[in-house]
Amino acid sequence: MSFDLFWFLPTSGDTRFLGRSETGRPATNAYMRQIAVAAEQLGYDGVLIPTGASCLDPWVTAASLVPVTQRIKLLVALRTTLGNPTATARQAASLDQASGGRLLLNVVPGGDATELAADGVFLDHDARYAASDEFLTIWRRLLQGETVDFDGEHHKVRGAQNFFPPLQKPYPPLYFGGSSVAAHELAAKHVDAYLSWGEPPAAVAEKIADVRARAARHGRTVRFGVRLHVIVRETEEAAWAAADELISHLDDATIAAAQANYARMDSEGQRRMAALHQGRRDRLEVAPNLWAGVGLVRGGAGTALVGDPQTVAARLQEYADLGVDSFVLSGYPHLEEAYRFAELVFPLLPGKRKVTVDGNFTGGAFDVRAGKGQAA
Numbered sequence: 001m002s003f004d005l006f007w008f009l010p011t012s013g014d015t016r017f018l019g020r021s022e023t024g025r026p027a028t029n030a031y032m033r034q035i036a037v038a039a040e041q042l043g044y045d046g047v048l049i050p051t052g053a054s055c056l057d058p059w060v061t062a063a064s065l066v067p068v069t070q071r072i073k074l075l076v077a078l079r080t081t082l083g084n085p086t087a088t089a090r091q092a093a094s095l096d097q098a099s100g101g102r103l104l105l106n107v108v109p110g111g112d113a114t115e116l117a118a119d120g121v122f123l124d125h126d127a128r129y130a131a132s133d134e135f136l137t138i139w140r141r142l143l144q145g146e147t148v149d150f151d152g153e154h155h156k157v158r159g160a161q162n163f164f165p166p167l168q169k170p171y172p173p174l175y176f177g178g179s180s181v182a183a184h185e186l187a188a189k190h191v192d193a194y195l196s197w198g199e200p201p202a203a204v205a206e207k208i209a210d211v212r213a214r215a216a217r218h219g220r221t222v223r224f225g226v227r228l229h230v231i232v233r234e235t236e237e238a239a240w241a242a243a244d245e246l247i248s249h250l251d252d253a254t255i256a257a258a259q260a261n262y263a264r265m266d267s268e269g270q271r272r273m274a275a276l277h278q279g280r281r282d283r284l285e286v287a288p289n290l291w292a293g294v295g296l297v298r299g300g301a302g303t304a305l306v307g308d309p310q311t312v313a314a315r316l317q318e319y320a321d322l323g324v325d326s327f328v329l330s331g332y333p334h335l336e337e338a339y340r341f342a343e344l345v346f347p348l349l350p351g352k353r354k355v356t357v358d359g360n361f362t363g364g365a366f367d368v369r370a371g372k373g374q375a376a
Contacts, residue, residue, distance in 0.1 A: 002351025006046040006075060007039040007338050008330035011056040016333055018297050020249040027056050029064055035335050036065045039072060042342040042355055046073030048328050051108055053115050059091060066099045075104040081121045081128055085138040086160045093166040101167035107176040111267040125266040129182035136190040143171035180268035188214030197269055198228035198303035200287035205322045225326030226319050229294050229304035232312045232344050239306045246332060247293045255279055258297040273302040289315050313348035
């Protein structure tokens, strides 16, 4: 079974060392386009474009990538607590047409109540999921060509229509990640692919089983994916050294402040990420080769697969054996690590071709040579 491999666009900025601002790279549109073009040339299947107050707008960013890419899928964050389903349906249909049917949507009901309040959203956790349920009910019907009347607690429309159908039928596929009961029920009812953050395989297996069973009760099937960072080097020793270096500039006060911030959130996924390491540097390998160091100071996905190419490929296969067919990957810095992962790990993965990279990882200039058996 081949995998769908996505790379991440760091639309809030990039860095070589977590917690060290002087090594940071600003989130310019030019840099996002550079990463996306590299990902396409290397043979990745898509790029995830996130959302948040500190991120570039995901829809505008995605639109800017359409003219500079031809094949790669654009997995765009759809924040269901902002905007309304009718306007978003028009946006999705228009972007799907403009991209030639390359649009995917990552549903985001919320997560940080403080950030949402700054955007004028004052809904608690379960209310956000109830609102997202109504949103997606309307959105999916509109994109399937229906005229929609809907009278819900959070959304009301009368005679709503979408006059610009998407290329993909019945609509651009919906992806989603969430760990609460409400999140699993939303996934089972509406989405095409459920994404888990990189928890140990046994925990991911439990989530897959629950979502799969809930989907079956709705007469549906759901695909599964995992969102992970990756730190891969030619040897195990070099990979673990790179992991240590990534957090080498973090002090205890910075870690404590970040963990206190995440603790106030009502996100079950964030709680599960923090519980893996509890803010401690001495318990970061939470499963074989699964390292939680990124989560010391980064919200959201906080774990990385660390190791040599053969080990990382084997760990990905362990998730695939659970029913996972999509991986959303990232590494710091994102441009260089996209090349490194493709060069070292692609030859070991089903459905991926060998990539030959000329250049060095510090100069930022690379030449991807296309030839027989290589990425074009």
